[in-house]
Amino acid sequence: MIDTLLRRIAQSAVVVLAMSLLAFAGIHLVGDPVYLLVDPAATAAELEAARQSLGLDRPIHQQYLSFLSSALSGDLGRSFVFNQPALGLILERLPATLELAIVSLLISAVIGIPLGLAVGLRDGGWLKRLVSAGSIAGVTVPAFWLSLLLILLFSVNLGWLPSSGRGPVGTLLGIRTSLASWEGLSHLLLPALTLAFANTAIVIRLTEAGTREVVSQEYVRFARAKGVGPLRLMARHIAPNVMIPVVTALGLEFGHLIAFSVVTETVFAWPGMGKLIIDSILRLDRPVVVAYLMVTLLMFVLINLVVDLLYVVLDPRLRTKAAA
Amino acid sequence: MPAALAIAVTPVPPAPSPTRLLLKRFLASPVGAVALGLLLLLALLAVAAPLIAPQNPYDLATVSVMNSDLVPGSRSEDGTLTFLLGSDAAGRDILSAILYGLRISIGVGIASALIALLVGTALGLVAAHFGGQVDAFLMRIVDLQLSFPTILVALTLLATLGQGVDKTLLALVIVQWAYYARNVRGSALVERRKEYVEAAIGQGLPALRVMFVHILPNCMAPLLVTATLQTAHAITLEATMSFLGIGLPPTEPSLGLLIANGFEYLLSNKYWVSIYPGIALVLLVGAINLVGDRLRAVLNPRDDQ
Numbered sequence: 001m002i003d004t005l006l007r008r009i010a011q012s013a014v015v016v017l018a019m020s021l022l023a024f025a026g027i028h029l030v031g032d033p034v035y036l037l038v039d040p041a042a043t044a045a046e047l048e049a050a051r052q053s054l055g056l057d058r059p060i061h062q063q064y065l066s067f068l069s070s071a072l073s074g075d076l077g078r079s080f081v082f083n084q085p086a087l088g089l090i091l092e093r094l095p096a097t098l099e100l101a102i103v104s105l106l107i108s109a110v111i112g113i114p115l116g117l118a119v120g121l122r123d124g125g126w127l128k129r130l131v132s133a134g135s136i137a138g139v140t141v142p143a144f145w146l147s148l149l150l151i152l153l154f155s156v157n158l159g160w161l162p163s164s165g166r167g168p169v170g171t172l173l174g175i176r177t178s179l180a181s182w183e184g185l186s187h188l189l190l191p192a193l194t195l196a197f198a199n200t201a202i203v204i205r206l207t208e209a210g211t212r213e214v215v216s217q218e219y220v221r222f223a224r225a226k227g228v229g230p231l232r233l234m235a236r237h238i239a240p241n242v243m244i245p246v247v248t249a250l251g252l253e254f255g256h257l258i259a260f261s262v263v264t265e266t267v268f269a270w271p272g273m274g275k276l277i278i279d280s281i282l283r284l285d286r287p288v289v290v291a292y293l294m295v296t297l298l299m300f301v302l303i304n305l306v307v308d309l310l311y312v313v314l315d316p317r318l319r320t321k322a323a324a
Numbered sequence: 325m326p327a328a329l330a331i332a333v334t335p336v337p338p339a340p341s342p343t344r345l346l347l348k349r350f351l352a353s354p355v356g357a358v359a360l361g362l363l364l365l366l367a368l369l370a371v372a373a374p375l376i377a378p379q380n381p382y383d384l385a386t387v388s389v390m391n392s393d394l395v396p397g398s399r400s401e402d403g404t405l406t407f408l409l410g411s412d413a414a415g416r417d418i419l420s421a422i423l424y425g426l427r428i429s430i431g432v433g434i435a436s437a438l439i440a441l442l443v444g445t446a447l448g449l450v451a452a453h454f455g456g457q458v459d460a461f462l463m464r465i466v467d468l469q470l471s472f473p474t475i476l477v478a479l480t481l482l483a484t485l486g487q488g489v490d491k492t493l494l495a496l497v498i499v500q501w502a503y504y505a506r507n508v509r510g511s512a513l514v515e516r517r518k519e520y521v522e523a524a525i526g527q528g529l530p531a532l533r534v535m536f537v538h539i540l541p542n543c544m545a546p547l548l549v550t551a552t553l554q555t556a557h558a559i560t561l562e563a564t565m566s567f568l569g570i571g572l573p574p575t576e577p578s579l580g581l582l583i584a585n586g587f588e589y590l591l592s593n594k595y596w597v598s599i600y601p602g603i604a605l606v607l608l609v610g611a612i613n614l615v616g617d618r619l620r621a622v623l624n625p626r627d628d629q
Contacts, residue, residue, distance in 0.1 A: 015468060022484070136617075140610040142560050144567045145583060145602040148590055156593050163591065259476040266568055267587075278568050281483045289483050296476065304471050 008308060012301045019297045020071065024064050024290055067290070076294060077287030081280070086291035090273050096166055097272030099177055100264065101257040103188060104195035109250060112200045116207020116246075117239065121215065131204055138201025143260065147194045147267040154190060161186050164269035191268040195261060199253055206249050210242040248307065255303045258296065349622045356618030363611040366604075370426040377420035378405055382577075391415035393589070396596050410596035412585065418596055421582055422604045428578040429608065432489070433559035436496035440558075441551055443497065444504025449535045451505065452512035463509070466502040474499045478561055482570045492571045496558045507550045511543035545623040552616035556609045563605055579605040 051057045055066070067077065076087040119131050155163035167187035169176050178184030214220060215238065223237050262274035269275065273292060280288040351357045369376070379386050391398075396410040396418075409418040451462040469477065481495040515521060516539060524538045563580030565571030572578050577585075579601045586598025 019480075022480075136610070136613060140556075140613050141606055142563055142567075142602075142609070144564055145598075145605065148583065148587065148598055148602065152590055152593075152595050152599065156591060156595075256473045259473040259479075262475065262479060263564055263568065277479070277483070278570070281570055293480055293483065297472075297480075300472055300476070 005309065008305055012305050015301055016294075016298060020068065020290075020294060021064070024067055071294065076291035079280075079285055079288045081283055081285045081288075086287040087295070089276065089288055090291050090295050093271060093273040093276050095176065096270060097258060097261050097265070097274060099179075100188070100191055100195060100261055100270060100272060101254060103179075104192040104199065104257055105250060105254055107192055107196040108200040108203050108253075111196075112203025113207050113243075113246065116204040117211050117234070117242065119204065120208040120211025120242075131208070135201040135205055138198045141197075143194055143198060144263050144267055146197055147190070147264060150190050150194060151267075161190050163190070166271050191264045191270050194267075195257055195264045198260075199257060202253065203246065203250070206246050207242060210245055211238065214238050214241045248310075252303065252307060255300050258299065346622060350618055353618055353621075355614060356622075359611045359614035359618065362607060363615055366426060366608050366611065367430065369423055370430050373420075373423040373427050377417075377423045378408075379417040379420045381416040381421040381424055393594060409600045410594075412597045413589065418582075418600055421577065422579070422601050425577055425579040425582050425601060426604060426608065428572070428576050429559050429563065429580070429605070432493065432496070432562050432572070432578065433555050436493050436558045436562075437500065437551055437555040439493070440497045440500035440554065441504055441547070444501040445508045445540070445547065447501070448505035448508030449512055449540060452509045452516055453531060453535050453539070459509075462505065466506050469502045470506070474557070474561060475564065478565055479570070482565060487570055487573050489572060489576055492562060492565065495565070496562060499561065500554050500558060503550060503554055504547070507546055508540075508543055511546055512539050515539045515542045549616055549620045549623060552612060552619055556612035556616065559605075559612070560609050579608075 048057070055063060058066075070077070074087060075085065076090075078084060079086050079089055082089060115127075115131060119128050122128065151163045154161045165187060167178055167184035168181055169178055169184060178188045220233070220237055223233055228237070258274075261270075261272060262277060264270065265272045265274035266278050273295075277289060277292040279285075280292070350360070374380070391405075391407070391411050392413050392415045394407045394411040394415075396408060398407050398410070399405070405417065407417050407419070409422070411417055412421070447462055451459040477499050478495045481498060482491060485491040485494065512535075521534065521538055524534045529538075562571055562578060563583070566578050566580030567584045569584065572581060574581065582601035583598040583605070586594070586596075586601070589597045590599075
């Protein structure tokens with residue numbers, strides 16, 4: 001058990017190191033950011049001075065090594081554009097992105113799980129056809145274009161909801177969130193719905209497949225034969241057993257939502273880290289790009305690590321295999 | 325002799341070729357038939373774009389700012405052209421821009437899928453054939469890559485490499501190859517245990533020959549389905565990256581870039597600049613996905629229920 005744990009952690013560390021090297025080396029193949037930051041009329045000497053003050057004149061491997069050693073102490077460089085620590089910039093925007101991802105995860109769970117259960121209980125029917133058409137739409141309609149449609153309908157034509165930005169952030173149960181006021185919620189609604197769209201299709205499919213499997217099990221048929229009512233059957237026998245894999249999948253999907261929020265945040269000008277990364281790429285703000293990639297990749301490596309370890313803890317068969 | 329006569333006049337029908345049978349089964353589903361028809365139509369429109377587009381939208385001699393921001397159905401200033409789907413701020417005909425954009429989107433999607441198919445298939449076969457350390461190493465890379473969402477992988481690559489046609493293609497290939505490799509490895513492992521492969525190896529045939537001539541042809545069915553669905557995925561991903569401004573450069577206006585260009589006009593209700601290219605994109609990706617689903621059902625009859 002300890003053995004598996006250590007091996008997985010070592011693997012994850014190697015992955016993070018490789019990614020940092022890749023991201024950092026790659027960034028250096030793109031244009032020279034000095035030209036973006038200095039007045040176009042600057043003399044060669046002024047350019048040189050700026051380059052020195054930003055540390056861009058040193059050999060690449062030295063820049064990488066100093067990047068790596070400071071990264072370990074939590075310093076991922078300073079943004080060229082904001083002249084602030086890059087990691088701080090990212091972490092400042094993290095709450096907005098997390099809020100968007102959590103709300104859209106809740107939306108897809110609240111819509112997806114009941115629909116998946118309902119479809120999984122029956123064979124065929126109009127609901128089944130509707131849901132399968134919806135899941136094809138989920139993989140076919142690009143998120144960014146769906147956002148435009150929603151903006152056109154709800155912001156431009158109906159004028160019900162704002163099309164960009166984050167509304168006022170209030171305090172609700174001690175957490176700073178947009179959910180505290182209607183104004184804040186109205187800004188959150190469209191981005192969260194768009195982000196939830198593709199994910200809901202996945203949740204429905206998973207729940208449906210799980211339900212189908214559970215319903216055919218002996219214990220469900222026995223409970224039914226014993227005369228257990230449909231409500232109690234669902235609540236006590238079916239739902240809990242369907243939920244275990246679905247909740248695990250939802251956890252994994254959370255990472256995907258954070259990655260996908262790049263698109264949603266850009267369209268709705270949601271001030272999270274996804275919008276920051278796109279702006280930074282376009283402005284060649286290298287330290288912020290590298291910091292974002294490191295933070296996100298690290299988050300993914302951690303999510304994957306935790307899920308893998310959870311499987312080992314939950315499934316005794318994997319444990320004996322790992323020990324052998 | 326009536327019996328002999330009957331035999332003589334009833335010609336034995338020639339055995340239908342497997343491709344024909346496949347096509348017949350494919351078209352048995354109305355959805356599949358419509359999707360295939362739509363896909364062929366869109367491909368034809370894309371190929372013939374320079375011949376059938378009302379205007380060359382990137383020829384400055386034919387585009388006039390006098391015609392900017394026209395609503396769908398308007399006539400041009402000099403009355404020679406009808407803008408069926410409206411025009412953008414530069415006076416470009418949206419329908420023509422869509423036809424040219426389809427060419428770029430389909431081209432990039434197919435090119436990246438083909439390259440990824442070649443790379444992924446070769447590596448998947450190598451993994452399956454040699455097994456052991458080679459297999460473990462390759463599959464570890466595949467698992468690692470597939471544990472990240474494709475959009476994050478593409479974003480990482482394009483953020484580090486920069487914008488451009490070659491870089492977008494490279495990013496799409498890197499995103500896709502792992503799916504092909506895993507798929508081919510899976511079917512090849514099943515084939516490898518069969519007797520005809522044992523026989524080929526026993527004959528002393530070289531490994532390359534066994535892999536490509538004996539094993540590969542029997543892995544084609546699932547590979548074809550993967551290739552179809554991956555092409556749709558690649559087109560969507562390219563459109564997304566181009567929409568964000570980090571994919572194709574403005575000189576290669578794919579559907580994603582057209583939608584991005586129309587975004588700022590959307591708020592003043594000039595919806596046609598980005599909504600129509602989006603509809604073209606959805607039709608294209610939808611048609612490919614439905615064809616892929618149908619192919620899966622036809623090639624794997626057990627799932628066809």
